[in-house]
Amino acid sequence: MQRIGVFVCHCGTNIAATVDVKAVAEALGHEPGVVISQDYQYMCSESGQNLVKNSIKEHNLTGVVVCSCSPRMHENTFRKAAAAAGLNSYMVEIANIREQCSWIHKDIATATEKAIILGKAAVAKVHLNAPLTAGESPVVKRALVIGGGIAGIQTALDIAEAGFDVDIVEKNPTIGGKMAQIDKTFPTLDCAACILTPKMVEASQNEKIHIHSFSEVADVKGFVGNFTVKIKKKARFVDETKCTGCGLCTEKCPMKKVPNEFNMGLDNRTAIYIPFAQAVPKVATIDPNYCMMLKNGKCGVCSKVCSVGAIDYKQEDRIIEEKYGAIIVATGFNPIKLDKYDEFAYNQCADVVTSLELERLMNAAGPNGGTLLRPSDKTHPHTIVFVQCVGSRCDDSKGKPYCSKICCMYTAKHAMLIREKYPDTEVYVFYIDVRTPGKNFDEFYRRAVEQYNVHYIKGMVGKVTPKSDGKIDVQASDLLANEQLHINADMVVLAAAIEPDKTARPLATMLTTQMDTNDFFTEAHPKLRPVESATAGIFLSGACQGPKDIPETVAQASAAAAKAIGLLCKNSITCNPCVAHSNELMCNGCSSCEKVCPYGAITYVDKEFRMPDRTTAIRRVASVNPAVCQGCGACTVACPSGAMDLNGFSNSQIMAEVDAICK
Amino acid sequence: MNKNLQEQIIRSSGVNVLKCMRCGKCSGTCPSYGEMEYHPHQFVYMVERGEIEPLLKSESLYKCLTCFACVERCPRNVEPAKVVEAVRLAAVRQQGNNHLTPAQIPDMLDDDLPQQAIVTAFRKYTK
Numbered sequence: 001m002q003r004i005g006v007f008v009c010h011c012g013t014n015i016a017a018t019v020d021v022k023a024v025a026e027a028l029g030h031e032p033g034v035v036i037s038q039d040y041q042y043m044c045s046e047s048g049q050n051l052v053k054n055s056i057k058e059h060n061l062t063g064v065v066v067c068s069c070s071p072r073m074h075e076n077t078f079r080k081a082a083a084a085a086g087l088n089s090y091m092v093e094i095a096n097i098r099e100q101c102s103w104i105h106k107d108i109a110t111a112t113e114k115a116i117i118l119g120k121a122a123v124a125k126v127h128l129n130a131p132l133t134a135g136e137s138p139v140v141k142r143a144l145v146i147g148g149g150i151a152g153i154q155t156a157l158d159i160a161e162a163g164f165d166v167d168i169v170e171k172n173p174t175i176g177g178k179m180a181q182i183d184k185t186f187p188t189l190d191c192a193a194c195i196l197t198p199k200m201v202e203a204s205q206n207e208k209i210h211i212h213s214f215s216e217v218a219d220v221k222g223f224v225g226n227f228t229v230k231i232k233k234k235a236r237f238v239d240e241t242k243c244t245g246c247g248l249c250t251e252k253c254p255m256k257k258v259p260n261e262f263n264m265g266l267d268n269r270t271a272i273y274i275p276f277a278q279a280v281p282k283v284a285t286i287d288p289n290y291c292m293m294l295k296n297g298k299c300g301v302c303s304k305v306c307s308v309g310a311i312d313y314k315q316e317d318r319i320i321e322e323k324y325g326a327i328i329v330a331t332g333f334n335p336i337k338l339d340k341y342d343e344f345a346y347n348q349c350a351d352v353v354t355s356l357e358l359e360r361l362m363n364a365a366g367p368n369g370g371t372l373l374r375p376s377d378k379t380h381p382h383t384i385v386f387v388q389c390v391g392s393r394c395d396d397s398k399g400k401p402y403c404s405k406i407c408c409m410y411t412a413k414h415a416m417l418i419r420e421k422y423p424d425t426e427v428y429v430f431y432i433d434v435r436t437p438g439k440n441f442d443e444f445y446r447r448a449v450e451q452y453n454v455h456y457i458k459g460m461v462g463k464v465t466p467k468s469d470g471k472i473d474v475q476a477s478d479l480l481a482n483e484q485l486h487i488n489a490d491m492v493v494l495a496a497a498i499e500p501d502k503t504a505r506p507l508a509t510m511l512t513t514q515m516d517t518n519d520f521f522t523e524a525h526p527k528l529r530p531v532e533s534a535t536a537g538i539f540l541s542g543a544c545q546g547p548k549d550i551p552e553t554v555a556q557a558s559a560a561a562a563k564a565i566g567l568l569c570k571n572s573i574t575c576n577p578c579v580a581h582s583n584e585l586m587c588n589g590c591s592s593c594e595k596v597c598p599y600g601a602i603t604y605v606d607k608e609f610r611m612p613d614r615t616t617a618i619r620r621v622a623s624v625n626p627a628v629c630q631g632c633g634a635c636t637v638a639c640p641s642g643a644m645d646l647n648g649f650s651n652s653q654i655m656a657e658v659d660a661i662c663k
Numbered sequence: 664m665n666k667n668l669q670e671q672i673i674r675s676s677g678v679n680v681l682k683c684m685r686c687g688k689c690s691g692t693c694p695s696y697g698e699m700e701y702h703p704h705q706f707v708y709m710v711e712r713g714e715i716e717p718l719l720k721s722e723s724l725y726k727c728l729t730c731f732a733c734v735e736r737c738p739r740n741v742e743p744a745k746v747v748e749a750v751r752l753a754a755v756r757q758q759g760n761n762h763l764t765p766a767q768i769p770d771m772l773d774d775d776l777p778q779q780a781i782v783t784a785f786r787k788y789t790k
Contacts, residue, residue, distance in 0.1 A: 343692060343736050393684060395740035432686040462692025462736060477691035479704070484696040 002127050005036045005061040006119065007052055009043035009068035011098055016041075018102040020112040024067060028119045033127060035059050044074045049081040056085035063091045063126035067119045069098040088131030090577065090648055095122040117661055124660035128653045132577035137627045139225035139573055140325040143564050144169065146217055146507065147330035149177020150196060150550060151542025151557040153203050155328050158561030160208035164568045167210045167322060168203070169217055169231055171503065174279035176200055177332055181262065181356060183363040185550055186413040187444035193278065193365075200280040213281055216503070218319060220327070220510040221600050223628055224537030225573050227324045235315040237286035237294065238272075242310035245282030249302035249311070250274060258290045260367075264357045266375060267367035272302045272311075276365060284310075326564040327511065329521060329533070330541040330557065331504045335496040336391050336400065344390065344494055349466040350376040352492040355410055362417065372418065374491055377470060381490035384418060385474045386411050386429040387461045391497035393432070400497040402518060405547035407495035408435045412448040414493065419452040428455045428487060430476050438549070457485070464492055498547055512598050513538050521545050531560040539563050578648035579629035580636060582622040584609075586643035589620035593635035593644050601628035602635060664713035668753065672710050676749035680711040682739045689733035689743040698726040703733045703743040710746055715753070724751045 006028045010016035021039040029037030036059050040048050043066060055061060064087065066078050071094040079089035097115040105111035143159050145152045148170030156166040168175060180200075182192040203209050212231055219230040253270035260269040262276055271290040274282060284302075292299040293313055303311040335356050338346040346352045351374045353361065364370035374381050388407055391399035408431070415427045429448075434456070436442040448454045459477040466472050474487040500519040508515045513533040514522040521540050524532040531540055541560040542553040567573070582593070584607060594602045605623045608616050622644065624635075635644045636651065645651055673680065689703035696702055701709065701723045709718055718724070724747065733743040763784055772781075 389686065389738070394738040395682065397740055398738050432684060458687075460686040460688035460691050460738075462688050462690070462732070475691060477687040477689075477696075477702070477704070479685070479687040479690075482702070482705075484690060484693070484702075 002033045002063040002129075003035045003059060003061050004031075004033045004063040004065060004123055004126055005052070005055045005059060006031075006034055006038070006065045006067065006123065007043055007048075007055075008037070008039040008097075008119070009048070009066065010039065010041045011069060011102075012042065015068070015098050015102040015115075018105055018108060018111045019097055019115045020108060021115075023112050024097070024115045024119060027116045028065070028067070028123065031120060031123045033063075034123060035061070043068050044077055049077065052078060052081050053085040056082060056087050061087065063093075063129060065093050065095060065119060065122040065126055067095040067097045067115065067122070070094075070096050070100075088133075090132040091126065091129050093122040093126050093129065095119045120663070121657040121660040124656040125653045128650065128656055129648070132647055134577045135575045135626060136572040137223075137225055137575050139568060139570050140227075140323045141165070141568050142167070142322070142324050143326045143328060143568060144217075144227070144229055144322070144324040145328045145330055145541070147177070147332055147501075147542070147544070148172075148175030148211065148213070149330060149332045149542065150179040150199070151332065151544075151553045152177070152328070152330035153199050154554050154557035155330060155541045155561045155564070156203055156209050157199065157206065158558050159328075159564055159568070160206045162561075162565045162568075163208070164565065165208050165210070167212060167231075167324070169212045169215050171214070171216050172275070173214045173236065173273075173283070173285040174275045174281070175203065175211060175213060176276075176278075176280065178356075179550060180276065180278075181264075181359060181363075183359045183366075184413060184417060186409045187438075187440045189413065189417070197278045200278065204280045211281060212320075213283075214285060217507060217510065222323075223599060223630060224535075225325050225567065225570075226627075227327055227537065229322055229324055229327070231320050231322065233318045233320060235288075235317050236283070237288070237291070237311065237313055237315045238284045239310045239312050239315075240281060240283050242308045243283040243306075244308060244310075245274060245279075245284070246307075247274060247284075248305050248307075249284055252301050252305045254299065254301060255290050255292055258287060263360045263367050264354070266357060266360055286311075286313075326537050326539065326567050328539045328541050328560050328564055329504075329507065329511070329513070329544050330560075331501045331507060331544040333498040333543040333547070334501055336499050338390065338494060338496055341390060341494075343463050344387065344461070344492070345464040345466055345472075346494060349464070349472060349492075350374075351381070351466075351470075351472060351490065352464060352494065354494050354496045355407065355414065356496075358414055358493050362414075372422065379490075380422065380425075382424060383426045383487065383489045384428070384491045384493060385461065385472075385476075385487055385489045386415060386427070386493045386495065388429065388431045388495045389460075389497075390494040392495075394497075400499060400518065402547065403435060404495075404497045405435070406498070406549045409438070409441060409444065409549065411493075411495050412436075412445045412454075415454040416448045416452050419448075419454060426455070427452075428457060428474075428489075430457050430459055430461050432458075432460060438551075459485075461492075498543070500544055504544055511535060511538050531556055531563055537567065575627060576631050578631040578646060579626045580624045580631065580633070580644055580646050581626075582624055582639075583643045583645065584621045586641050587619075587621040588641045588643070589622070590640060592638040592640060593622050596634045596638045598632065598634065599628050599630050601625045601630075665715050666713060668715040668719075669710060669713040672715060672746065672749045672753060675752060676742075676745045678707075678710075678742050678745050678749070680707050680741065680746070683707050683711070683741045684739055686738060688736055688738060689741075692732045692736050694730060694732065695726045695728050699723040703727075703747070706746050706750065707741060707743050710750075715750065718750045719754045719757070723747075724754055727751070 008025045025039040095118040142165045218232040221228045255271035259265040360366040392404040459479045461476040463475040472489045513535045539560040541557045727747045
């Protein structure tokens with residue numbers, strides 16, 4: 001028989017206002033095995049913990065039940081307190097009478113009754129608890145960064161700086177991400193490339209950083225400290241080690257009509273290409289959808305002109321495998337597709353562009369060499385209308401429910417840059433709210449209005465109609481003037497909502513991390529653990545976690561790096577002892593558990609058994625690797641013979657809790 | 664503020680006016696905007712404030728074409744045209760209020776107007 005102590009917390013008035021804590025302590029005191037039952041104002045305080053410690057010693061307790069807040073808050077506190085008093089940490093159970101009771105009920109009588117029931121369930125469980133000892137597992141001192149945008153680059157640089165090897169996996173032929181496509185950055189208006197490319201070069205020159213460009217993560221196995229990752233290096237049909245990036249092949253390639261994705265399809269590139277001048281690695285890539293040699297075996301010009309013989313038409317996708325201690329996700333964002341917003345005529349009119357397209361139109365390396373011209377007839381636009389919140393802040397059926405956060409600022413930037421460079425151009429911005437929280441952000445927006453005379457109009461554009469004379473009729477409401485406007489515009493720029501990259505969801509499945517309904521990765525705690533995922537060893541960097549501007553992205557990237565470094569510094573980490581184990585005598589070798597295990601922790605072994613008739617038989621039985629098992633419990637549910645059980649959450653413990661609740 | 668009328672409009676339209684984020688896209692897209700005393704976004708806002716009587720008296724009710732452009736394009740799915748329709752119905756259903764008398768007809772006639780339209784108008788605007 002266990003000797004159990006029950007400790008009921010008031011949590012100030014958080015619990016005590018709705019639950020009669022004295023009655024709970026009194027009722028639980030009569031449960032079998034309970035030798036002491038007390039209440040206290042703040043059990044998590046030092047004096048509260050001392051109460052637990054002293055009681056353990058004084059009453060020789062073998063089990064402790066704390067009726068308090070969620071175990072996510074203070075389970076660790078009380079486990080450590082118990083350990084300090086010489087009791088095994090895993091003999092402590094928490095009955096959550098705050099989140100699951102006092103906070104969600106109003107009536108004191110029913111809340112008290114429920115608190116007692118939850119307490120009884122915990123007592124029933126402690127009766128079956130057994131001391132557990134946590135093992136240790138080694139940490140591989142290497143990190144993987146998925147995504148090579150500014151977030152991934154910054155994270156990799158910081159981790160490398162701390163002395164650890166880092167691999168960057170980037171799906172495109174070059175690192176740089178969205179920031180490489182941006183012309184100027186707010187609120188300082190400095191050139192994006194001027195601040196990004198030094199970091200790209202630094203990443204390529206750092207001997208601790210290994211860039212796998214044009215590659216994808218194909219498979220992830222393992223757990224914190226010991227991930228095994230398969231990386232697919234897609235065939236680029238060019239030997240990376242030989243190519244010098246001279247660019248002769250891209251000049252001579254006869255297939256010149258390939259939409260250039262770096263310039264948002266506003267101009268063309270060749271079938272063999274280097275995305276942009278500062279690309280890292282500066283290596284050519286052949287686009288197999290357009291290359292005539294790969295499609296029908298006729299051409300081979302690039303191979304003939306290449307002086308180092310880097311072209312290899314027979315190259316195939318390659319899978320490499322590597323072990324990592326930590327993984328940082330930095331998969332970034334994309335602007336949404338605007339196909340379903342017919343009213344803005346994006347698909348009908350070349351002069352209706354997205355903001356990212358405008359970045360390219362204004363960039364020196366863009367389709368017009370930095371002169372802002374209308375895509376349709378290459379003339380100077382004299383009236384430009386910006387539309388905010390296209391697809392952001394929508395009902396779920398109409399678009400994204402969230403604010404994309406960056407649009408107000410980049411629109412102010414665009415408006416200002418255009419007025420600065422082309423003062424004869426009238427610029428209108430239709431806004432619902434101007435959201436500029438951030439250092440020097442509102443001042444920036446005010447400059448656009450007061451200094452650059454950009455016309456900010458409170459209201460939304462309802463209809464965009466391309467006209468036969470090449471102009472565009474923009475019909476909108478001006479809510480403050482209470483009138484409907486028609487603006488005869490030359491160009492319309494849409495601030496499209498941003499969404500997580502499409503590769504994020506399959507990646508989340510591979511990493512067994514959580515996402516929200518918008519496919520943004522979910523952080524472990526929205527306030528206190530903003531750069532960690534709920535899965536140990538997986539960290540979040542940049543816009544894959546939520547819309548972010550560059551300063552915020554870089555801050556989060558460094559924070560994620562710091563967390564990863566904290567993990568990589570350790571030689572070993574303490575494992576969770578609440579892992580599955582199989583009762584070999586009951587196991588029938590059906591493989592059900594092996595199939596459901598998300599961590600690959602279960603293998604099957606042939607084992608010799610002494611049978612009742614004194615013969616030996618060889619049977620196939622499940623075996624759990626405790627270092628890999630994360631204690632999710634999927635196998636215990638799947639096991640048809642009841643052989644699989646989970647330490648600390650055994651079937652008998654759970655049933656005892658259910659019995660106590662139903663009694 | 665007329666709570667009863669407000670509730671009636673909200674119930675019969677099925678519209679949650681609190682979803683409106685006041686972007687004004689409904690009024691930006693409305694083809695009848697110039698004809699209307701109260702514009703689509705004002706309909707939604709005035710129902711939210713319970714100011715139904717001015718709407719009931721307004722000619723705007725009969726200027727809405729029910730083209731549903733505002734319903735189609737509202738980012739928040741508020742469906743302003745349904746609010747207009749609900750107020751229109753409330754006006755039509757008011758006891759003893761005729762919005763059209765036979766004496767007004769001769770002035771309104773033109774050669775292109777089908778007879779059926781007159782019958783429909785009578786059904787809609789008289790009690």
